[in-house]
Amino acid sequence: MAAYDAIIVGAGQAGPALAGRLTAAGWTVALVERKLFGGTCVNTGCTPTKALVASAYAAHLNRRAEDFGVVPSIAVMMDMRRVRQRIEAIVTESREGVQQCLRQMERCTIYQGAARFVSPSQLRVGDELLTAPHIFLNVGSRPAIPNLPGIDTVPYLTSSTILALDSLPPKLAVVGGGYAGLEFAQIYRRFGSEVTVIERAARLVADEDEDVSNAVQGILEAEGIEVRLNADCISLRFDGEDVSVGVNSIDGELEVPASHILLAMGRTPNTDDLGLEAAGIAVDEHGYIPVDDQLQTAVPGIWALGDCNGRGGFTHTACNDAEVVAANLLDNDARNVSDRIPAHALYIDPPLAQVGMTERQVRQRGRAALIGIRPMTKVSRAIEKSETHGFIKLLVDAESKEILGASILGTGGDEAIHCILTAMYSGMPTSLLQRAMHIHPTVAELIPTVLGNLKPLV
Ligand SMILES: Cc1cc2nc3c(=O)[nH]c(=O)nc-3n(C[C@H](O)[C@H](O)[C@H](O)COP(=O)(O)OP(=O)(O)OC[C@H]3O[C@@H](n4cnc5c(N)ncnc54)[C@H](O)[C@@H]3O)c2cc1C
C-alpha cells in the first residue's frame, strides 16, 4: 500500500491548484486522474466552447461586414474541419500545460486510472491501494441524460460529443435553454444551422431576472433562432432517417423535427462510481456531496471541491474552492465558501455577466433598495462598435449605499462587471466609485453614471 499525506481525486480545476499548494508546503500528494488532465473546463467546457464562440463571432461579423463599410468579396462559408482543428489545438495546448505542470511538481505522484474508496482513508486505483489522512474529491460532473422514452435508440449529442462534429448540422434542436444550450444554439446558428431551443421553463436562463431573460431571447430570435418556451421535452424519436423531439407544450403535444439533437439539460455529479459508501459518505438527492463552509464532508479527513459539491458549477468556483481549502489547512486563514460573491457569465454574444444579487433576490430581501439601468444604446463604446443590444443594471442598498448586485448584458460586459465585483469585495462606497476617473470609451465608464442616476426600487 502506498501512503501519502494527501490523495486528490480528479485533475480538473481544483485538484491541480491544490496539489501545487500542498506540495509546496512539503506534503506528499497522490493525484489520480481517470481521463484527461484539465477536466471539463479544458477539454469539453470553457476552453473549447469559448474558442467556438470566437469562430461564431468571426462568421457573424463577416456577415455584418457591410454595416461597417467593408465590402465582402464572397459570402461567408464555414470550414468546420478548420474550426475543429483550431479548438483542438487550443485545448491540447491547455491540457498539456496542466499535465506538464503536474508531472514536474515535486512530491506529486500521478496515478492514471479511476479511484474508488475501500475505506474512509483508502482508495483503490487499478491494482494500487493508496492511503492518506487527507482525501480531496474533485471529480466534477458530466452531461445529465434523463431517462426519456427513445433515449436508447435515438442518436443525440451532448455538450461533449458535439465538439467532435466536423460537419454542420442542417437543423439542430437544442433541448435546454440554460448556459450550455444557449451558447451552442448561437454558435451553430452563426455557423449556418437552423436552430430551435426547447425549454421547459417560461423563460430562458430562468434564474436571471425577467428583463434579462427577455433581452437574451430577443437577441437570439433576432439572429433567427426559434425559441419554444413552456415546452417540456418528453421523448425522442428516430425512424431510421429523421430524428425529432417530442414536446409537451402549452399548445399540447407536438414534435420538433431536426437533423441533430443536442441535450443540454443540466449536469450530473461524478459521484456514483467512487465507492462513497465505503467511506461512509452519503450524497444528496441530486448526487452532490454535502460539505460545510470549508468544504469538509461529514467524514473527517475528506473534502469535496468543484462541481461535485453542488456549491458552484463554474471553473472560477472550483478554483476558489481550492483556495478556501488551502487557506484553512496551510495558512491558518479561516476562509469560507459563503464569503464569496456569486458571479458568472453566459457567453452568448453579447455576453451576460451577473454578480451578487439579482433584482428578484433584492426584492425578496424586502429592504429598501435603489436601481439604475442604462441601455447599451446609450453607451458610446457599444454604439461605436454597432453592438448595442442589452443593458447595464445596478442595485444598491438605499441606506448603506453598498452595491447589492449587477447585471451587464452587452458588449464587453464580462470584463466591465469586474469593476463592480472588486468594489463589492472591497466594500467601497458608491460615492468613491463614482469619483474614480474611468477610461473613455469603455463600457465600464458608464458605471459611475448609472450610480449617479439611481431610483428607488418600487
Ligand atoms: C459546455 C460547457 C461550457 C462551460 N463554460 C464555462 C465557462 O465559460 N466558465 C465557467 O466558469 N465554467 C464553465 N463551465 C463549467 C466548468 O467547466 C466546470 O464548472 C468546471 O470544469 C468544474 O471543474 P471541476 O474541477 O469541479 O471538475 P472537472 O473539470 O469536471 O474535473 C473532474 C475530473 O475528475 C476526473 N474524475 C472523475 N471521477 C474520477 C475518479 N473516480 N477517479 C479519477 N478521476 C476522476 C474526471 O476525469 C475529470 O478530469 C462549462 C461547462 C460546460 C459543460
Ligand SMILES: NC(=O)c1ccc[n+]([C@@H]2O[C@H](COP(=O)([O-])OP(=O)(O)OC[C@H]3O[C@@H](n4cnc5c(N)ncnc54)[C@H](O)[C@@H]3O)[C@@H](O)[C@H]2O)c1
Ligand atoms: N458560461 C458558463 O459559465 C457555462 C456555460 C455552459 C455550461 N456551464 C455550466 O454547466 C452547467 C450545465 O449547463 P446546462 O445548460 O446543461 O444546464 P442548466 O442547468 O444551465 O440548464 C438546463 C436547462 O434545461 C432545461 N430542461 C431540463 N429538462 C428539460 C426538459 N425535459 N425539457 C425542456 N427543458 C429542460 C432546464 O429548465 C434548464 O433551463 C451550468 O449550470 C453551468 O454550471 C457554464
